[in-house]
Amino acid sequence: MSFICPKIYRCDIKVLVLQCQNMSYSEFLLISTNAEKLDFYNVTVKNEDASIVPLEKLVEVAVKVRYINLYFDENDTSITSETAKNLLKIPHFLSLEQCTLHGMPEVFDIETFCLHFRKNKVTDFDFRFLPTISQAHKERLEAIIVEIISTESHDFQIPMIGFDGQNRENYEKLFNLLR
Secondary structure (H helix, E strand, O other): OOOOHHHOOOOOOOEEEEEOOEEEHHHHHHHHOOOOEEEEEOOEEEOOOOOEOOHHHHHHHOOOOOEEEEEOOOOOOOOOOOHHHHHOOOHHHHHOOEEEEEEEOOOOOHHHHHHHHOOOOOOEEEEEEOOOOOHHHHHHHHHHHHHHHHOOOOOOOOOEEEOOOOOHHHHHHHHHHHO
């Protein structure tokens, strides 16, 4: 990206798919302005001081985005304990058609997101957590899944939640509800 971006005058990319890239925040701004879909596989966006740009800051400036598919590795630090709360403050985030976040760390505040699930009528969420999350976090995620599948009326978009070691039967029930 660092080689290509200086040669770009105007960017009308609608679907932006990047894999294993490091880019500056200014490069991200240049190429994501008109993007309606972001597919990032192990992409790191850095500020001028070399710090990692938080996920919510990327979503905030990608105002035309409708679909987000982000795949993180265990070393990614763009998700913090404040990410969920900050994402929910972004008006266009709440109207996305799809948001897939794979490789989510335990630090992601799923409790804050749970408050939004029951109000969500638009966005298809798919959260897959890192295999390194703690047993306590797995138990909390399992409890959230049980709460979702045991709800009688699903007048909201059901989120997909996945992690290593989860109860297979509950996973299948959740998957079947999504159909």
